[in-house]
Amino acid sequence: MRIPALSLVLSGGLLLAACNEPADNGNSEASDPGNDVVATVNDVPITADMLELHIQRRAGARAPRLSDDERETLLLELVEMELIAQDARDHGMDEHRRVKAQVENMQRAVLAHERIEHLHREPFDDEMLESLYGERFADRPHxxxxxxxxxxxxxxxxxxxxxxxxxxxxxxxxxxxxxxxxxxxxxxxxxxxxxxxxxxxxxxxxxxxxxxxxxxxxxxxxxxxxxxxxxxxxxARPPEFDAVRGILQAMLMDQRVKAYLRDLRDAGDVMLYRTEVED
CATH class of the missing domain: 3.10.50.40 (Chitinase A; domain 3)
Structure with a gap:
């Protein structure tokens, strides 16, 4: 895998991809210098967790097979990103209205993604799967x-x-x-x-x-x-239960997420403000 220079990657959208990584609020475990620090940049620690997230974002499925040199290149890339970010703060860019909005959206997206992932990790018992199997496959003409x-x-x-x-x-x-x-x-x-x-x-x-x-x-x-x-x-004969187990799990997960969002909307106090368009 050839890792392009940071100056080229930034122009190609690395910063946008990095916006999908969890934002540090200063209180997370990752901000603790004792959490396997792999580099410091002007006394700001870069931890192993931060590096692994960056590697996963950049290399995807190839991440586990990267060589030491390739991992080192990505670490240097992360170091340069931190240097640029520090320089941006020195220039007051962290106070720009648009930047603040992007950071807030980034944190919002990360938290929402983590909550949905938590829902996905909760297993379904066989009784639920078998009930849906009967409803969708076994008890209806196929x-x-x-x-x-x-x-x-x-x-x-x-x-x-x-x-x-x-x-x-x-x-x-x-x-x-x-x-x-x-x-x-x-x-x-x-x-x-x-x-x-x-x-x-x-x-x-x-x-x-x-x-x-x-x-x-x-x-x-x-x-x-x-x-x-x-x-x-x-x-046709209905498919065997084990053959459609994955489909059944996906159906139940879809139901779970939709019910979760519906409950949040019902419990939440939401107001939408729309600008009227003049004719």
Whole structure:
């Protein structure tokens, strides 16, 4: 891994990335000089925790595999950042209104992220997972659909395809020629799919069709415009509990975070001030 010089990295956004690191309020464990100090900059300590956060931010998944020289380079980078920050304070920049707002937002974001991470670390017991499994998988019919789809960039393109189909063109051949979607080389056939594996609008339209029918109107999605055909439907066995455990945990986590935010909003005293726009 080649670590660019700090002067280059700063212009490329390192300072913005650093704003995602926890802000020190002067009372944290990391500000204690006894907490494995790896450098001091004009008597200001840089701790091992600070360095590890910086390394993780810069190297990501490669962080554990960095060489000693690469870690040293990142330590020097952090030292230079501290030198620049001290110089900025000497010039009174820490009192600038915009800088104060950025620091407050940075601290707010770090605290919010840490609180949500704490929620993510709280495990779910098997009883909750099994209850959701029954609700979402075991106790409801599990249908899969074999479709063909043609993905186009515009509604006009989709309507042109529909005109060709009305004139007797073969759906699979049109998909091979024009579709930008999955399975285009197989005539627009992505294989058997559950409804939650399709774009919502596509799934809704497919469920309105009988096998052999295609949609006579283009279907708009965030990916583009679809022309879709239903080939067949089958009832499949629900997936095994262990196969969807991760999905169930993600569903419960989503419910937990939404409930947590809802409770905070209900308990909080929030007022929004909007500037009226003159006509």
């Amino acid at each position: 249908r899969e659909y074999r479709i063909r789809q043609i993905l186009l960039e515009s509604r006009d393109d989709a309507e042109a395809i529909l005109e060709e189909l009305a004139d007797g063109a073969d759906f699979a051949e049109l998909a091979q020629r024009y579709s930008a979607g999955s399975g285009a080389s197989d005539g627009g056939d992505p294989g058997w799919m559950a409804s939650d594996q399709m774009a919502d609008a596509v799934a809704e339209r497919i469920m309105e069709l009988s096998p052999g029918e295609y949609s006579t109107d283009p279907v708009e999605t965030s990916h583009g415009w679809y022309v879709v055909k239903l080939q067949n439907v089958r009832t």
